[in-house]
Amino acid sequence: MICCLNPDCPHPLNSDGKEFCQTCNSPLVQLLRKRFRVIRVLSDEGGFGRTYLAEDIDKLNESCVIKQLAPKFQESWALSKAMDLFQREAQRLQQLGEHPQIPTLLAYFEENTYLYLVQQFIDGQNLLKELQQKRGYNAKEIRDILLDLLPVLRFIHERGVIHRDIKPQNIIRRKNDGRLCLIDFGSSKQLTAKVHIQMGTSIGSHGYSAIEQIRDGKAYPASDLFSLGATCFHLLTGVSPFKLWTEHGYAWVQDWQHYLKSPIATELAEVIDKLLAKDIHQRYQSAEQVLKALMSKQLSETKTEVANSSVILPPTQPPFVPKKYTLVRNLFLLSSFVMLIVLGEFFYRQSHHFDMSVSSRFGQSENTATNTEAILPQSSKLPMGNFYLAHTFKSPSKSVLSVAISPDGKTIVSNSGDTIKLWSLITGQEIITLKGHSDRVNVVSITPDGQTLVSGSEDKTIKLWNLSRGQEIRTFEGNTNSVHTLVISPDGNLVANGSDDNTIKLWDLATGQEIRTFNGHTSWVRSIVFSPDQKTLISGSRDQTIKIWDVTTGNEIRTLKGHTQAVTSIAIMPDGKTLISASDDKTIKIWDLTTGKEIRTLLGHSGGVRAIALSPDGQTLASGSSDKTIKLWNIKTGEQIRTLAGHGDGVQSLAFSHNGNILVSCGFDNIIKIWRVST
DSSP, rough: OOOOOOTOOOOOOEOTTTTOOOOOOOBBSSSTTTTTEEEEEEOTTTTTTTTEEEGGGGGEEEEEEEEEOOOOOOOHHHHHHHHHHHHHHHHHHHHHHTTSOOOEEEEEETTTEEEEEEEOOEEEHHHHHHHHHHHHHHHHHHHHHHHHHHHHHHHHHTOOOEEESSSGGGGGEEETOEEEEEETTOOOEEOOOOOOOEEEEEEETTTTTTHHHHHHSOOOOHHHHHHHHHHHHHHHHOOOOHHHHHGGGGGGGGGGGGSSSSSOOOHHHHHHHHHHHHHGGGOSSSHHHHHHHHHHHHHHHHHHHHHHSOOOTTTOOSOOOHHHHHEEEEEEEESHHHHHHTTOOOOOEEEEEEOSOOTTTTTOOOOOOOOTTTTTOOGGOEETTEEEEEEEEEEESOOOOOOOOOOOOOOOOEEETTTEEEETTTTEEEEEEEOOSOEEEEEEEEEHHHHEEEEEEEEEEEEETTTTTTTTEEOOOOOOOOOEEHHHTTSSSSSEEEEEEEEEEETTTTTTTEEEEEEOOOOOOOEEEEOOOOOSEEEEESEEEEEETTTOOOEEEEEOOOOOOEEEEEEEEEEEEEEEEEEESSSEEETTTTEEEEEEEEOOOOOOEEEEEETTTTEEEEETTTTTTEEEEEEETTEEEEEEOSSSOEEEEEOOOTTTTEEEHHHHHHTEEEEEEOO
């Protein structure tokens, strides 16, 4: 079929091979700009034109969206305004389309007196249609929506753009990964622009738009946040804010909870309440503020839920109680607990003891889970002695080579191709993507104070990032080949890296100055660690050796030999006397650093051991292998405690939280897994 591009044609679809439209007799355009084949009309934009679904023949007939500007009015001001908005939308898509949850601009051009804007097609369903099918969202799903969209708003606001028309119709859930995408930037304005409303030019949707936007024609980041709050209200209640606005004006925002079908947790209600504040000064002023409030309130809610519970199921029982059983028990529980049960907000834990610094999302029932890949099916949460798989989520890159946990236990950092991703350890949601490296990132690490992220890349550089702001601070240049490993000194003042140029470089973290280079390995350096007293540096290499270096002089102190293949990972005991090394030879070796003698060899993996991590108390060793498993070992006895399975490919990196209650693993299967300790 071929689609007629006459915006007034009532029946634009025509059979292939036709030269003129069978309805309006307009000439049919086979290919717009000799590239885009228009298939059908997606929507009619009233007096402005149409939006079409098309195929991009330059990209193997990949689907795309074409917006056509064909205004029917001829007033010079209105026409100029429409053209200006259309061009601004193209500019904003070009500026913002690098974000994975915003459509990418493919082309912008004029043809046959019409303007066309071509953008990426988001295959999915908008939240209004989803609401019509679901007939309402629960509180957990609303929280997930906020956590998915707020980083997108932060991204556009930081670049000086506000959307001005956030509503369920402009939020699409992508089919392939369940992520929410923000579309229709035709209404957005630069933050610095002062927009004066004229008759017929009000931008936004009544009910969803903040009062300063409708009344004064001015919009700010807080205006988008009001729209987001109104969207959450609509999804929670099924009640249209537009309908309420036409009947009550902005009075409805003060009584929004009256429209709830059942109460929601106080913490979430407080967040939505502040989003919907009529006075802009009483609202959140940034997406970052909402994220922080949501995280802290969610953790507070978790603690309240656990404190109010009268029964915690033992690890051998299922992680939730059947509905008919809970209805009987509700007669004997506190009223606050009853409310949580009704909402599905309370999830039973699989253990009697757990650390309250970790959200109750890990190990909770999944009977109210959304379609996002971040949530495990209930059957996957099987207790494994004092370990169970609590959470899993998928990274967009083909392999996750390195993972780190912030000292406060709230954030996971991982590589993702040539970018770095920050994830919430509480929710599994992506927080932000850091871009700056020009090639694959191989390793990430966080300073002891939790303020700075350090990354090493195939582009031969090391970059420092402000972890809280997500901003690049400095780049270290000097390596002549890929940076594959790095370590930060215990006092946070030094960073050492190992490179495929066979060297180790020591840097001053504050100034970015190279202090010295350690030469001695005959092949790639794959692992490196500081001794607790920072006097020595220990490295493992593809040359099958481990070398101990004097940090002050750069002199080699000793070489340890025993592995028969590359030394892939090393760790040092808290007392600084014992070293642990892993190798592609499928073994783990324990060494006496004082004498350089091998103490014992741990055998058990059927593939090369690619990563090891030592628990903070030095009692337990975790090892990850190309055999797709993680093994836990008793360091004192060398005994294998248990095997954790679940990865679909080799495990490449492991990290313990600072309290030792969380183990994070990642690898070539593109998956990050969170293992919960319930000792």
